[in-house]
Amino acid sequence: MPMKPKKQTSISYNFLKWLLFLMLVAFIATTVFLWVFQTRLANNNADNLLRLNITDVKADIKDATNDHMLELVRSISAELDDIDADTASKEEMSARIAEMLTRYDVTEIDIINSKGIIVACNIESFVGFDMASGEQSKEFLVLLEGEKEMVQEFQAQSYDSSIERKYAGASLTNGGLVQIGYDYAHLQASVDHEVVSLTRNRHVGNNGRVLIVDQDKNIVSNVKGVDRKKLDLEAFGIKPGSVQTGQRVTANVEGIEFYCMAEMAEGYYIISAIPVKEVTITRNMVVIMAVAVEMLIFIALTLLVYLLIKKQIVVSVNRINHSLSEITNGNLDVTMDVRNNLEFDSLSNDINATVDTLKRYIKDAEERIDAELAFAKAIQHSALPSVFPPYPNRKEFEIFATMHTAKEVGGDFYDFYFVDEDNFAFLIADVSGKGIPAAMFMMQSKTIIKSCAESGMSVEQVFTVANEKLCEGNDAGMFVTAWMGILNVKTGKVLFANAGHNPPLVKHADGTYEYLKSRAGFVLAGMEGVRYRKNELELAPGDAIYLYTDGVTEATDLNTELYGEDRLHIVLEKYKDATPQVICDEVKKDVDAFVGEAPQFDDITMLALKYCGKEDAQ
Amino acid sequence: MTIEKNLNGTELTVTIAGRLDTTTAPELEAAFKESLAGVTKLVLDFASLEYLSSAGLRVILQAQKTMNKQGEMIIKNVNETINEIFEVTGFIDILTIE
Numbered sequence: 001m002p003m004k005p006k007k008q009t010s011i012s013y014n015f016l017k018w019l020l021f022l023m024l025v026a027f028i029a030t031t032v033f034l035w036v037f038q039t040r041l042a043n044n045n046a047d048n049l050l051r052l053n054i055t056d057v058k059a060d061i062k063d064a065t066n067d068h069m070l071e072l073v074r075s076i077s078a079e080l081d082d083i084d085a086d087t088a089s090k091e092e093m094s095a096r097i098a099e100m101l102t103r104y105d106v107t108e109i110d111i112i113n114s115k116g117i118i119v120a121c122n123i124e125s126f127v128g129f130d131m132a133s134g135e136q137s138k139e140f141l142v143l144l145e146g147e148k149e150m151v152q153e154f155q156a157q158s159y160d161s162s163i164e165r166k167y168a169g170a171s172l173t174n175g176g177l178v179q180i181g182y183d184y185a186h187l188q189a190s191v192d193h194e195v196v197s198l199t200r201n202r203h204v205g206n207n208g209r210v211l212i213v214d215q216d217k218n219i220v221s222n223v224k225g226v227d228r229k230k231l232d233l234e235a236f237g238i239k240p241g242s243v244q245t246g247q248r249v250t251a252n253v254e255g256i257e258f259y260c261m262a263e264m265a266e267g268y269y270i271i272s273a274i275p276v277k278e279v280t281i282t283r284n285m286v287v288i289m290a291v292a293v294e295m296l297i298f299i300a301l302t303l304l305v306y307l308l309i310k311k312q313i314v315v316s317v318n319r320i321n322h323s324l325s326e327i328t329n330g331n332l333d334v335t336m337d338v339r340n341n342l343e344f345d346s347l348s349n350d351i352n353a354t355v356d357t358l359k360r361y362i363k364d365a366e367e368r369i370d371a372e373l374a375f376a377k378a379i380q381h382s383a384l385p386s387v388f389p390p391y392p393n394r395k396e397f398e399i400f401a402t403m404h405t406a407k408e409v410g411g412d413f414y415d416f417y418f419v420d421e422d423n424f425a426f427l428i429a430d431v432s433g434k435g436i437p438a439a440m441f442m443m444q445s446k447t448i449i450k451s452c453a454e455s456g457m458s459v460e461q462v463f464t465v466a467n468e469k470l471c472e473g474n475d476a477g478m479f480v481t482a483w484m485g486i487l488n489v490k491t492g493k494v495l496f497a498n499a500g501h502n503p504p505l506v507k508h509a510d511g512t513y514e515y516l517k518s519r520a521g522f523v524l525a526g527m528e529g530v531r532y533r534k535n536e537l538e539l540a541p542g543d544a545i546y547l548y549t550d551g552v553t554e555a556t557d558l559n560t561e562l563y564g565e566d567r568l569h570i571v572l573e574k575y576k577d578a579t580p581q582v583i584c585d586e587v588k589k590d591v592d593a594f595v596g597e598a599p600q601f602d603d604i605t606m607l608a609l610k611y612c613g614k615e616d617a618q
Numbered sequence: 619m620t621i622e623k624n625l626n627g628t629e630l631t632v633t634i635a636g637r638l639d640t641t642t643a644p645e646l647e648a649a650f651k652e653s654l655a656g657v658t659k660l661v662l663d664f665a666s667l668e669y670l671s672s673a674g675l676r677v678i679l680q681a682q683k684t685m686n687k688q689g690e691m692i693i694k695n696v697n698e699t700i701n702e703i704f705e706v707t708g709f710i711d712i713l714t715i716e
């Protein structure tokens with residue numbers, strides 16, 4: 001079952017289709033990658049920015065509180081330099097503590113002896129506590145070993161972890177150390193004014209901000225519009241008491257989305273926030289610009305590759321096709337010369353080699369055929385009597401005949417032979433067609449006619465019998481026209497029959513030539529059952545008869561004009577006294593002159609016979 | 619050469635125009651082969667026939683032989699040149715010319 005043929009498309013179209021598709025895929029892939037990468041980058045940058053701001057603010061807060069407390073503890077220590085922590089009485093120390101407590105407005109003051117035990121404190125329960133027993137408190141022991149002062153972060157204390165304090169300590173002149181502590185309220189109070197200004201002019205990016213929020217959710221930082229309000233920590237993703245440091249969180253505040261990060265320092269929540277839009281705008285711009293450039297590059301690339309392929313392949317293929325069609329139109333001498341790359345160079349060479357091989361085969365075949373035809377021509381020509389004069393010792397007549405084939409072999413023939421001592425048969429014939437088929441039928445006809453004639457039949461019987469024989473096995477439907485005469489050389493009487501052949505010309509005593517009209521019989525081998533009639537002609541000595549085939553009268557010149565019967569008549573009249581050979585030669589010459597450059601279209605055959613009278617009368 | 623065929627029942631009229639020679643005779647031969655089956659009267663119109671060679675005579679003879687078996691064949695509108703060819707070749711005796 002034959003498949004319906006797919007509609008075919010060109011290399012350019014197919015290639016471009018696929019190229020565009022692949023370019024599109026590549027474009028989409030790079031765009032996606034770019035988007036993802038840029039987003040990551042933007043987010044990382046935002047993170048860094050947020051973190052950095054927090055770190056700075058944290059440090060600022062720490063510095064502020066630490067400085068303040070150190071100042072205090074230094075003063076307090078100086079005031080207490082007359083006290084020896086190891087020997088002084090608890091009452092005295094407590095009294096001094098109580099007094100300083102209010103004056104310095106601190107939450108706690110402890111005096112610790114040189115062994116690290118709290119010996120006096122405004123909080124009774126702390127007395128007796130061994131500083132070495134807790135991680136937080138232990139740190140202060142360095143003050144017993146030479147350090148002058150130190151300060152800690154706001155954190156849970158060792159004695160009671162539910163209490164959060166910021167502690168600072170200084171060594172006492174006489175041994176031991178004094179420690180002060182701030183609870184949250186005091187801490188805030190002491191640094192409040194500083195904290196407020198820490199964020200006033202601080203920007204995160206263009207529109208981002210840092211917020212500082214105290215433990216009561218009051219916003220203490222100085223940012224326009226949000227001063228002293230309470231902050232919804234939950235909205236910022238912050239669970240009070242546990243702050244995820246260093247993690248970016250997306251918060252939605254009053255409909256606007258923010259990236260936020262939060263840390264705790266000294267009891268304050270430090271939150272840096274930047275509008276998500278700010279982050280994404282930068283990313284979007286980068287991506288859009290990159291995509292635009294990408295598109296231009298991809299389009300340019302696609303075009304270039306397409307044009308390149310077209311140049312390398314399509315143009316070359318078309319040139320090869322063009323040359324090939326010249327070859328198919330018959331010009332086998334065309335050579336391929338498309339050599340813009342290795343493959344086409346090779347292709348050109350291969351095609352040229354193929355054509356050369358074919359040409360060689362054709363030439364070989366032609367030469368074989370030519371040789372065969374030359375051979376056939378030789379056979380055919382040797383089958384016709386070609387020796388002149390054929391009967392040198394018979395003086396009753398002169399005869400000459402020629403056959404010139406249009407191709408190597410032809411369908412015309414002449415023949416002559418004595419059927420008995422006194423009767424000489426001579427004939428001319430023309431097989432329908434030319435070339436090999438006509439040649440084969442010609443040989444057969446000649447043979448059959450001769451055998452009939454030599455068996456002694458009269459001329460019309462020869463044709464009648466030959467006709468029947470030639471009709472046998474003649475499926476090809478060939479036929480042959482013929483004119484045959486049998487001359488009684490003693491009397492000059494010619495008995496003749498005509499099977500559809502053009503009438504011969506006869507020269508009589510007055511020297512003029514005349515067409516010998518007779519009732520024409522049907523062609524030979526045309527149809528069975530045809531009967532031929534006998535005709536008579538008297539030749540006087542000196543009379544001549546000229547037989548020819550229509551190749552003479554129908555010879556055509558370059559203007560497609562025919563030689564015609566008139567011209568033939570004229571030539572014959574001109575050479576009426578010449579020998580048969582001269583007559584034939586002159587007619588041939590005249591026909592050749594007339595035809596000129598035009599090719600010979602049909603076989604040209606002629607036979608001229610001159611009657612000289614019976615031997616002894618000469 | 620152009621060939622026009624006109625079938626009227628079992629009578630077929632074939633009009634031939636142009637040259638009937640070695641190159642065009644096969645076309646006419648094929649046309650006859652295709653259309654003569656069942657025809658009882660074949661009419662050949664030679665009004666526009668310009669030239670006739672022996673190859674053409676062959677095809678006409680074949681047609682005549684075929685029609686001799688199944689009916690009759692008539693040739694009409696024969697011009698002088700064509701008629702002379704028929705006379706010289708003796709075809710005039712076996713063809714029916716009107």
